[in-house]
Amino acid sequence: MKSEKTLLLAQHAHSLVKSFLDSNRLKYDYDDQNLNVVLELMGDDLKISLRITADAENALLVVISQLPFKIKEDCLVDFAIGCSYINNIISDGNLEIDLAHKTAFFRMTVSFFDTELDIGVIDYLISRLVYTVDKINDKLFMLASGNMDLQQFLDTKFGGGES
Amino acid sequence: MAEVTAKMIFDTVCEALTDKEVMFMKLEEENAVTFGFAGDNVPVDIALFANAHTDVLTLVSRLKFTVCEEKRIDFAVAVADLNYKMVIGSFDFNFKDGYISFRITNSYRGTNISKEVVHVMVGNAYNTVDKIAPLLSQLNNGEIQLDQLLKMI
Numbered sequence: 001m002k003s004e005k006t007l008l009l010a011q012h013a014h015s016l017v018k019s020f021l022d023s024n025r026l027k028y029d030y031d032d033q034n035l036n037v038v039l040e041l042m043g044d045d046l047k048i049s050l051r052i053t054a055d056a057e058n059a060l061l062v063v064i065s066q067l068p069f070k071i072k073e074d075c076l077v078d079f080a081i082g083c084s085y086i087n088n089i090i091s092d093g094n095l096e097i098d099l100a101h102k103t104a105f106f107r108m109t110v111s112f113f114d115t116e117l118d119i120g121v122i123d124y125l126i127s128r129l130v131y132t133v134d135k136i137n138d139k140l141f142m143l144a145s146g147n148m149d150l151q152q153f154l155d156t157k158f159g160g161g162e163s
Numbered sequence: 164m165a166e167v168t169a170k171m172i173f174d175t176v177c178e179a180l181t182d183k184e185v186m187f188m189k190l191e192e193e194n195a196v197t198f199g200f201a202g203d204n205v206p207v208d209i210a211l212f213a214n215a216h217t218d219v220l221t222l223v224s225r226l227k228f229t230v231c232e233e234k235r236i237d238f239a240v241a242v243a244d245l246n247y248k249m250v251i252g253s254f255d256f257n258f259k260d261g262y263i264s265f266r267i268t269n270s271y272r273g274t275n276i277s278k279e280v281v282h283v284m285v286g287n288a289y290n291t292v293d294k295i296a297p298l299l300s301q302l303n304n305g306e307i308q309l310d311q312l313l314k315m316i
Contacts, residue, residue, distance in 0.1 A: 012289055015275070058250055059283070080239040084256045092268045094253035096246035099313070109251060110270050111280045120273020
C-alpha cells in the first residue's frame with residue numbers, strides 16, 4: 001500500500017503531530033525517519049505515555065499508550081473482563097493486552113489513506129486518548145494489582161463522557 | 164455545523180458504497196447505512212454511521228453468534244489478545260450478554276473522509292470478520308481451546 005503519495009501524507013501527519021505538541025508546549029522525542037513521536041504526560045493519578053506513529057504502510061496514524069504497570073498473573077482474567085467492559089462503553093479507541101508481557105495498551109487510530117489530515121483530528125486523537133486513559137487507568141491499575149475486585153471495578157461509575 | 168458535516172460524511176459513505184456497487188439501506192436521520200456480504204466463510208453484516216456529536220465515523224459488524232456463558236472468560240482473554248494483534252479496528256465483547264462485534268472508528272474532525280477511507284474501513288472489516296469469526300465460533304462451540312486459538316491468531 002505504501003506509495004510515494006502515502007509516504008508524503010504520512011510525513012504530513014507526522015509534522016502535524018509535532019506542530020500540535022509544539023503549540024501546546026509539550027516536550028517530546030521524535031524520530032523523523034520512522035515518523036514517530038513519544039512523550040509522557042502526568043495524569044491525575046498516573047503517568048500517561050504516548051507513542052504516535054504515522055504508519056505509511058497502512059496509511060494510519062496510530063496513537064498508543066502503554067499503561068504504566070504489569071498485570072499480576074492471577075488478576076489477568078479479571079483484567080481482561082474489565083477491558084471488555086471498558087471497550088463496550090467507549091465510543092472510540094480500545095484497550096488491549098499483550099498476554100506474553102502482561103502489559104496493557106490503549107490505542108486509537110485514524111486513516112490518512114488518500115486524505116490529508118488536519119490539526120483538528122490530531123487534537124481530537126491526543127486529547128481523547130489522554131482524557132480516556134486518565135479516567136480509567138487508576139482503576140485498571142487497582143484491578144491489575146489485585147487491589148480492587150472485578151465486581152467493584154464493574155460497579156465503578158466511569159462517567160457518561162465516553163459513550 | 165456538526166450535523167451538516169455528519170451529513171456530508173454520510174453522503175461520502177453512500178457514494179463510496181455505490182461506486183463499489185454495494186446494495187445498502189439508508190437510515191438518513193441517523194446518518195447511517197447498513198449492508199451485508201455473503202462472505203467467503205461467514206456472512207458479514209455492517210453498519211456505518213457518522214456521529215454528529217463526536218465527529219467520528221463508526222463501523223460496526225456484529226458477529227452472528229452469542230457467546231455461551233461457560234465460554235465468556237475465554238472470550239474476554241481471547242478478545243484482549245486479538246485486539247493487541249489488530250492493526251485496524253478492535254473487537255468489543257459484552258461479557259454480560261455474550262454479544263461480540265468488530266468496530267472501526269475514524270475521526271473526521273477538521274478533516275474530510277475520502278471515499279478510499281470508507282473502502283479501507285469496509286474492506287478491513289470484511290476481511291477481519293470473515294477470517295476471525297469462524298475461529299471465534301469454534302471456540303464458542305468447544306471445537307478449539309483458548310490456547311489453540313491464541314496460537315492461530
